[in-house]
Amino acid sequence: MATPRLYVMIPTDADTVVVGAREIKSRFSSEIGAQGLSDQIKVIETGSFGPSNAGVIAAVQPDGVVYGNLTPESVGEIVREHFCKGRICGRFLLPREYPPTVEQATDARHTQAAGRIVLDNCGRIDPDSIEEYIATDGYEALGRALTEMTPPQVVETVREAGLRGRGGAGFPTGLKWSFCAPVQADRKFVICNADEGEPGTFKDRLIMEGDPHKVIEGMALCGYAIGASEGYVYIRGEYRLSVERMRKAIEDARAMGLLGKGIFGTDFDFDIEIKLGAGAYVCGEETALIESMEGRRGVPRLKPPFPASCGYLGKPTNVNNVETLATVPAIVRNGAAWFRGFGTENTPGTKVYTIIGHVRRPGLIEVSAGVTLREIIDEYAGGMSSGTFKMAQLGGTAGDVLGPEMLDVPMDYDAMQKVGHVLGSGAILVMNQTVEVADFLDSCMRFFRHESCGSCNPCRNGLQVLGEIVGRLKKKNAYPGDIELMEEVCMTLKSAAFCPLGQSPASPLMSALRYFRPELAAAVDPRRERPRTQRVRLDLVELAV
Amino acid sequence: MKNLEELRKIREEVKKSMSMRDGAHRGKIVVCMGTCGIAAGARETMNAFMQALDERGISDIALTAAGCAGFCEQEPLVEVEIKGERPVRYGHVDAAAANRIVEAHLVGGKPVGDLVFG
Ligand SMILES: Cc1cc2nc3c(=O)[nH]c(=O)nc-3n(C[C@H](O)[C@H](O)[C@H](O)COP(=O)(O)O)c2cc1C
Ligand code: SF4
Numbered sequence: 001m002a003t004p005r006l007y008v009m010i011p012t013d014a015d016t017v018v019v020g021a022r023e024i025k026s027r028f029s030s031e032i033g034a035q036g037l038s039d040q041i042k043v044i045e046t047g048s049f050g051p052s053n054a055g056v057i058a059a060v061q062p063d064g065v066v067y068g069n070l071t072p073e074s075v076g077e078i079v080r081e082h083f084c085k086g087r088i089c090g091r092f093l094l095p096r097e098y099p100p101t102v103e104q105a106t107d108a109r110h111t112q113a114a115g116r117i118v119l120d121n122c123g124r125i126d127p128d129s130i131e132e133y134i135a136t137d138g139y140e141a142l143g144r145a146l147t148e149m150t151p152p153q154v155v156e157t158v159r160e161a162g163l164r165g166r167g168g169a170g171f172p173t174g175l176k177w178s179f180c181a182p183v184q185a186d187r188k189f190v191i192c193n194a195d196e197g198e199p200g201t202f203k204d205r206l207i208m209e210g211d212p213h214k215v216i217e218g219m220a221l222c223g224y225a226i227g228a229s230e231g232y233v234y235i236r237g238e239y240r241l242s243v244e245r246m247r248k249a250i251e252d253a254r255a256m257g258l259l260g261k262g263i264f265g266t267d268f269d270f271d272i273e274i275k276l277g278a279g280a281y282v283c284g285e286e287t288a289l290i291e292s293m294e295g296r297r298g299v300p301r302l303k304p305p306f307p308a309s310c311g312y313l314g315k316p317t318n319v320n321n322v323e324t325l326a327t328v329p330a331i332v333r334n335g336a337a338w339f340r341g342f343g344t345e346n347t348p349g350t351k352v353y354t355i356i357g358h359v360r361r362p363g364l365i366e367v368s369a370g371v372t373l374r375e376i377i378d379e380y381a382g383g384m385s386s387g388t389f390k391m392a393q394l395g396g397t398a399g400d401v402l403g404p405e406m407l408d409v410p411m412d413y414d415a416m417q418k419v420g421h422v423l424g425s426g427a428i429l430v431m432n433q434t435v436e437v438a439d440f441l442d443s444c445m446r447f448f449r450h451e452s453c454g455s456c457n458p459c460r461n462g463l464q465v466l467g468e469i470v471g472r473l474k475k476k477n478a479y480p481g482d483i484e485l486m487e488e489v490c491m492t493l494k495s496a497a498f499c500p501l502g503q504s505p506a507s508p509l510m511s512a513l514r515y516f517r518p519e520l521a522a523a524v525d526p527r528r529e530r531p532r533t534q535r536v537r538l539d540l541v542e543l544a545v
Numbered sequence: 546m547k548n549l550e551e552l553r554k555i556r557e558e559v560k561k562s563m564s565m566r567d568g569a570h571r572g573k574i575v576v577c578m579g580t581c582g583i584a585a586g587a588r589e590t591m592n593a594f595m596q597a598l599d600e601r602g603i604s605d606i607a608l609t610a611a612g613c614a615g616f617c618e619q620e621p622l623v624e625v626e627i628k629g630e631r632p633v634r635y636g637h638v639d640a641a642a643a644n645r646i647v648e649a650h651l652v653g654g655k656p657v658g659d660l661v662f663g
Contacts, residue, residue, distance in 0.1 A: 003562050003599050005591070005608040040591060062570060062607040084578050086611030125563075134552060135559035143549040257546040265547045 004042040006083060008032075009059040011123055013048040013209045014241045016056050021045075024056045027072045031079040041083055047210015049123020052356075052363040054094055059123065068094035117330045117342065117350050118323055119366045122210030127245050130252040133213040139258055141332035142217050145224055146264045149332075154225040155181055158328060160336035162348040167193055167284075167321030168395060168425040170347070170413040173328075176318060179308035180226040183316040188228035190219050191293075191312065191319045194235040194242065195277050195284035198396030199447060200427035203352045204322035206364050208235070208242040211326070212249035216272060218325030220259065221332055223270045226318050231272040234289050236279055246274060281451035282501050286319040287311075288453070299455050300499035323352055323426070343369030347412035351423075357392070357430035360385045370415070374407040377430060387432030391515065393440075395424010397447045398504035401437075403515030421511065437516040438473040438523055444508045445470045452501065459502030462493045466505060473523040479530045483521060487513065564604030571605045572627035572651075576638075577620060579613025585620035586639060593640035594623075597647040606651055619662050625650055636662030 008028050012021045028043045051057065055069035058078075065088055067078060074092045081087045116122075125132040133139070145154050159174025180188065192215060196204040208215060219231045235243050250272050253259040261269045275293050277283050283292045287301035290312050311317025327349060331339045340348045347369040353376065356362045360382035367376060373392060377383065392402050400421045409419055416423045431440065445467045454460045469486045472478040490506035497503045513520060546552060576582070576591045594608055614622055619636035625646065626632040633656045635646060642660055649657045 003564065003595065003604070005595055036588065040595060062573075063609060084610060085613075086575065086578065086609055131555060131559040132563060134556050135563055137556070139546075139552055140549075140556075143546075143552050147549060263546065264549065264552075 004040060006041040006063070007059075007061045008041065008043045009046045009061060009123065010043065011048045011057050011059075011210075012045045012241070013206055014239070015052055016048070017241060019055050021056045023072065024058070024070050024075060027075045028058070028079065031076050032083065035079060035084055037079075037083060044126045045128065046125060047122040047127050048206045048364055049119070049210075050363045050365060051094065051361065057094065063088070066094045067092045115342070115350075116366045117339075118207060118214070118326045118352050119210065119364070121214065122206065122364075125211070127210055127212055128248055130213060130249065130256060130258075133211070137333060138213055138329070139217055141329040142220050142224075142258070143264050145221055145332050146266045146268055151181065151225050151227060154221060154332060157332055157336050158225070161331045161339040162336075162346070163324065163327055163331060163339070164347060164413055165321055166323035166327070166351070166426065168198070168398075168422075170423060173320065173324055176308065176320070177222065177225050179306070180228075180316050180318045183309055185316050187230065187313070187315045188226060189312045189315060189317040190222045190226070190228045190231040191286075191289070191307075191317055192219055192231065192233040192322055192325055193284065193286065193289060193319050194233055194239070194246075194322045195289060196236060196239075196322070196425075197279070197281035197284045197451075198398060198425045198427060200354065200356055200393075200429050201396050201425045202354050203364060203426050205239050205242050206354075207322050207326050207352070208239070208246055212242075212245045213253065214326045214329060215246070215322055216249055216253055216259070218320075218328040219272060220263070220270045221328050222318060222320065222325060224268055226316075228316075228318065229269045229271070231270060232275050232293065232312070233272060234275045234277055234283075234293060236277040238279055243274060243276065250274070280453070281447075282453045282499070285499055285501065288499070289319065290317065297453075299453050300501075302498075321425075344410060344412045344415070346414040347423075351411070351426060353426045353428050355381045355428040355430065357428075358385050358387060358432040359383065359430050367411075370410040370412045372408050372410055373402065373428070376411070376428065377407075381430070384430070384432060387434055389430065390433045390435060391431050391437070391440075391512075393429040393431075393508065394427070395422060396427040397444050398501075398507055399424040399427070400507050400511040401440075401515065402511070405515070420514075422507065436474075437512050437519050438470060438476075441470045441508060441512055442474045445505065448501070448505045456498035456502065458493055458496040459498065462489050462497070462502070463505060465489050466493075466509065470509075473520055476523040476525070477528060478524045479528050479534075480524055480526055481530070482524060483513070483517070561602065561604055570607045570628075572625065572630075573607040573609055574646075574651075575609050575611045575624040575626065577612065577614050577622040577624075578610040579617075579620075581613050581617035582620045582622060587621040589640055590621040590623065590638050590643055593643035594647065597644050598651075601647065601652065603647070603651060616662070622662070625656070627651075634662050635660045 010025050032041050058067045078089050081089050155177045163173040164170040194204050259271050280298050282288045283298035285300050288298040292298040307317040343349045350366050351369045352366045365380045393399050413423050449463045449467050452459050452463050469482045490509050494503050494506045578587045621638045623635045623638040624632050645657050
């Protein structure tokens with residue numbers, strides 16, 4: 001087939017499919033066919049390249065034009081006017097707050113400078129085509145690692161690159177691999193954590209939907225490095241399109257011999273299977289995830305032993321986040337020094353964020369680690385959509401609330417830690433002055449109460465108490481002493497809850513107190529007296545703890 | 546997959562067919578595809594350009610359509626714009642002319658004098 005002169009690239013991710021991306025795609029095909037242009041113009045599906053809330057999008061290349069909020073009618077006009085006659089249909093272009101061209105949309109000033117490492121193919125290649133992934137240097141890293149590097153060299157490269165886990169905690173990936181690599185066992189496992197239960201985080205979904213082979217290549221590299229030949233992707237069941245794309249990608253990789261036996265003519269075998277999660281937040285925690293994979297209820301295990309020595313089926317297991325694994329191929333291909341050219345000393349590379357809330361351009365971005373929150377809001381997300389900045393929550397519901405004082409802190413793991421915060425999984429929820437802190441905390445607490453697995457007492461009861469307090473703060477009829485009690489229960493949870501789920505409600509609550517104590521204190525009604533039943537209950541909590 | 550060479554071969558092949566995805570080009574060919582152009586055979590011209598570029602493996606030239614430029618009697622009308630040079634307009638470009646333009650202007654760097662219009 002001749003090289004098409006024009007590409008219509010339609011990002012189909014779960015959000016755009018819901019608003020009709022697939023229908024728009026077939027409409028494009030039929031309109032183009034009707035004009036007799038089928039052999040000149042190719043319509044392909046891609047992953048998201050960033051914007052959300054813009055309906056069905058179509059990027060037209062090489063013209064560098066992006067249409068948004070497409071309807072079947074607009075498709076006809078675009079084909080007749082733009083594709084046949086070269087007249088760009090201005091009124092269907094992506095709304096003004098979005099950059100007008102693909103180059104700008106995908107390579108906003110900073111991303112251009114920083115380069116996209118993880119999302120470089122999202123929106124640019126057909127995720128269902130293994131050939132297109134290969135054309136963008138895909139599987140080159142795997143090929144070179146298998147034929148030119150020893151497993152310890154791969155571990156060393158990742159360690160030297162300073163890659164830190166993108167699943168939330170920022171644990172050094174090379175170090176994690178070096179724990180698992182030397183353990184002798186008949187079977188070892190690589191698990192890709194694609195549970196992504198943190199509210200507001202959807203980066204892993206968009207990575208899998210936009211560039212599934214990158215995740216597969218990263219898993220295979222990890223398998224080679226630690227000596228595992230079996231991989232699992234644990235995807236939450238709601239991620240239907242991710243599952244579809246990953247499944248197809250795995251099949252294609254197998255068909256080409258990039259998974260399976262004797263990859264690249266070496267004696268390295270590696271294959272991947274998909275496991276579906278059933279949508280429990282706690283199953284994102286690696287040991288609960290493993291329990292769930294083994295067919296049991298998703299309850300965290302006591303650590304140690306860590307999965308590196310005793311994980312899935314009691315065998316050495318390495319669990320990494322989707323984004324972490326998707327970063328690995330570029331590191332192996334380009335070297336540790338190259339990777340260290342991005343980001344900061346302690347957090348090299350880039351970070352993928354999903355930014356939502358009161359910003360003009362919500363969506364998916366990849367920025368150099370260490371860029372400040374202010375820059376992210378103003379330059380990547382187009383600024384506030386309305387009002388003034390009041391607070392942002394980093395890393396989803398289990399994340400910290402940041403006040404305006406923190407707008408200029410570099411967003412890397414250590415700088416955040418230095419000011420007492422955690423960078424988290426990559427969600428940024430921006431809120432303006434219309435949001436009441438107690439309202440916001442109330443929805444956080446409802447989430448935790450819903451997701452607590454209930455197996456340990458401090459979490460089960462503590463969340464109940466915290467939920468009630470926040471509920472009163474919201475209604476502005478809190479009892480005197482409620483705030484102090486909230487702090488105490490938070491501290492108790494932090495020290496006594498069995499797993500990080502029970503420990504994490506303290507993050508939003510305590511950080512909100514740090515910045516907005518006067519606002520919360522104003523919700524205390526000094527005339528109210530705590531009823532006797534409450535006091536009894538509290539004694540019970542204390543006893544239980 | 547037996548070895549890296551095999552992988553790289555696939556890569557080079559597919560890369561070529563994806564070349565039109567990016568905005569970075571040294572120039573473009575604009576074929577006027579108004580009703581007048583199409584009536585005069587602009588479709589064949591467009592196909593001829595696609596084939597000519599493909600055959601020569603030229604991947605840094607974009608090929609786009611435009612509407613009627615107002616010189617209907619010169620159709621099929623084609624404009625070649627190389628970055629940093631003055632655009633050149635050609636009239637009555639049929640398949641053979643398209644091949645000459647690609648060979649002389651895009652590969653050789655010299656506009657085809659006898660086809661130039663205006
Ligand atoms: C309650 C809870 C939920 C978690 N959810 C996820 C998740 O959805 N995805 C994820 O990658 N890690 C999640 N984690 C972190 C994992 O336990 C684990 O640290 C991570 O997958 C390791 O990958 P990394 O080193 O690549 O970051 C969660 C942890 C906790 C405590
Ligand atoms: S802290 Fe909460 S989620 Fe974790 S084990 Fe205890 S009850 Fe379950």
